[in-house]
Amino acid sequence: MNKLTYLILIGGVVFFIYSCKENDNNGPDIENYKPTPYELTIPPTFPQPKIPADNPLTVEGISLGRHLFWDPILSKDSTLACAGCHAPNLGYGDNLKTSVGVDGIAGKRNSMPLFNLAWSPQFLWDGSAATLEEQILNPVRDPVEMHLDWISAAKRLQNHPDYPTMFAKAFGECTVIDSTNTAKAIAQFLRTMVSASSKFDKASGISEPKTELTDSELNGFVLFIGTANEDAHCVHCHNKPLFSVTDGYFTNNGLDDWEDPSELTDLGLGGFNGNPDDIAKFKNASLRNIELTAPYMHDGRFQTLDDVLEHYISGVHLSPTVDFNIKSSFANGLKLPENGREDLLAFLKTLTDWEFVNDTAFYSPF
Amino acid sequence: MKKISLLLLSCCMLLIACDKKKEGTIQIKIVPTYGDTVMEMNKAVQDENGLDILKLEGKFHMYLSNIKLIGANSSEAIEEEIVLLDLLDTEHNPSLSKVAAGAYTSIEMGLGVDEKWNHEDPVSFDNDHPLGFDHSGNVWTWDSGFIFYMIEGSYAYNRDGVIDSTFTYHIGKDELFKTVTLPKNIVVEEDAITALELRLDLKKLLMDEGGMDLTTESKSRSGEKEFAIAQKFANLISETIE
Incomplete structure (x- = not known):
């Protein structure tokens, strides 16, 4: 690597840090930007929900999560959204014995209905996901489900006309659009799905x-x-x-x-x-x-x-x-x-x- | 002036030091036995002929309320209002902290959940409180009360070495709350942890004459139809625990 490359690299890093922290009078107050907190209504007799400290509910995060949940952009051929196997009229499950992915291959387990997940201590039928965020990572990359690697998924989101702004609103201007933040947003949305009005x-x-x-x-x-x-x-x-x-x-x-x-x-x-x-x-x-x-x-x-x-x-x-x-x-x-x-x-x-x-x-x- | 200040400071320190109570910790656990043999979950114990006879399975827990240590001169130390002993979770034996250091000769405790909490909703406690939601498998949510103790397992119905039948006792209800006083010589030392072991002999409780008759009394969840069995079990357990 020659000196010029070093200079360009260092300059780029400095510019990046500067652009993230500096607040001039004309731009938004990036450093102090906080998304709007969202207070989950806890039904009577329900215990305190389990919401991770590093992913509090926010209005903007939930909105982003809702879009990502319903958008087929996270599947290999952009045909299958999370909602494809979690339909409202089916209690946010599906009506198949085992769910079928984008490649037409059936998985080995039944789609789990989605509600009251803010009170769930472990996820998936076999408990292999300790958090909701971790659980969300699986279906996107699973070959028998949405079959899209997360690097490609992140690129699609980065190049989308709306998502970069939505991620910035949900997590701050310099948020990296990656699997972690995508999962965080979807998890926020799912935690708002409370069922207690039967x-x-x-x-x-x-x-x-x-x-x-x-x-x-x-x-x-x-x-x-x-x-x-x-x-x-x-x-x-x-x-x-x-x-x-x-x-x-x-x-x-x-x-x-x-x-x-x-x-x-x-x-x-x-x-x-x-x-x-x-x-x-x-x-x-x-x-x-x-x-x-x-x-x-x-x-x-x-x-x-x-x-x-x-x-x-x-x-x-x-x-x-x-x-x-x-x-x-x-x-x-x-x-x-x-x-x-x-x-x-x-x-x-x-x-x-x-x-x-x-x-x-x-x-x-x- | 400087000397007076130093003197005052010394006096304050002395007062604070004198005021510090001498306290220790008691770690309490419950040990199920078959006679003198310590029982473990999912491992059968044998009778005098070497044949499998009894096995603990499922759940084994017990609430203790209003624990009070009684000293030789009748001094009392009330240290914990409610603890949950869980045989499946021996890593986390509940501790009674801030017990006044000294020698005690007996322990008084309620077997179960005192009426003053027994009808509370688990969500009114912190999730990890003994009566909180994390332990709400120990509560009858539609029957207004906690399950004081839950002892489950299986046994050889014909006493022929073949473990083929189950027993289930889920005991609760205010009227089955019993207070017992057990002679126990306990010396609590300052800043030290003292182990306190309670033993429950399941041979005496389930297999010996005078215990439960497993042919007709092997199950009770304290409901109306099985209440007499629950009553007998509660009486026996208060006589058996030591």
Whole structure:
């Protein structure tokens, strides 16, 4: 490298630093620029959300995230947006057994519905993403999903007529447009997707207007929370307010009959962390909006909610890592009273949050 | 003037030093045993014939409320209002800090969650508080109360070495809150950590005559239909813990 190259390089760095820090009277106050803080409304009975200190919610960040979520620009052939596998009318999941990527290849797992992620401690069916930001990095580069390397994705965003300004507004003038900040913006948007206005929430006073459950829904609720004989025992793993397990987070709910892990095609959490005690454990899904998120389980094996109930009534397998509650309460099948099945299904449908799925604040901005 | 100032300063320092309480820490843990054998999660213990008989699985936790140490001269040190002992999380045995240094001869504690907190919503505590949301698997959210203790496992129904049946005890409800006083010689030294071990003999609780009858009383979650079993279990546990 000759002297001239050094000079140009040093000059460029100085210019870059200067341009980022200096505030003349004519330009924007870049150094003191702060995006507008956004306060997430926490529904009654919900705990404090888990929002990372290095990615606070801002109006501009959420807006950018919303655009990026709906924009197919992040896929190889610019045909598939995040929203392609996370549609509002499907509880922000999709209706396929396993999702299909830009190359027409089906992945091995069912698309997870997106809501109340600000309260989730780990992400993906196998827990392989510790943060929402980390989770967002995967689908873009995954060959069976959006199949675009992040360097190319960042270049596209840098060359876009609008995104550089939006990134600057979200994170500051000299923000690098890269995978980290793209993921941060999408994570901000996703954290605003709060679902707590279902019929059940209205009946229990969590949201307005106050409503009442029908007799069948109420009977289903009693079965849902019941833990004696002829109860449904759902509450062990689907407790309120999130209707997912509140500790542990990953369970083997007796889907497969196996003795040796080699018999399994998907090891779940155990495949990620290498712990044999975690084999065949998958993230415990929330039952909120469950009516909309068929098919069910990590591999989409059950087409209907009734199929899911049938699994618990007659189909659980006591494999080596099966959850203790399954072993204890479902080993001999679930015995529901007359009309119990119908009542339970009626109750589960009260967890559908139509206000959430119809909320245009989460819809495409394009 | 300088000398007076120095004298005053010395007096202040002396007063502050005298005012400092002599305190230590107690680290409390619960050890399940089968007779004299210490039990571990997911490992079966054997009976006197060497046959597998009992295994802890699932969950094993216990809340303790209003812990009070009692000294020889009846002096009391109330140090912690609520702790959660979790056998699955032995790395994090709760500590009772700021215990007045000295010798104690017994410990008094409530087995479970005192009524004054038992109907609180977990979200009213910090997430990592023993009663907070991070531990809300220990609460019946629709039944207004915390699960005082949750002991789960499996056993050999026919006592033939084949572990084939499960037991589940989730005990709560205000009326099942018990206060026990256990003789324990505990010496708390200043700025030191003293281990306090509580033992629960599951042989006595589940397998011996006078304990639970697992053929008919193997499950209770303290609901109406199973309340008598829960009551028996709560009585037995208050007599068994030592």
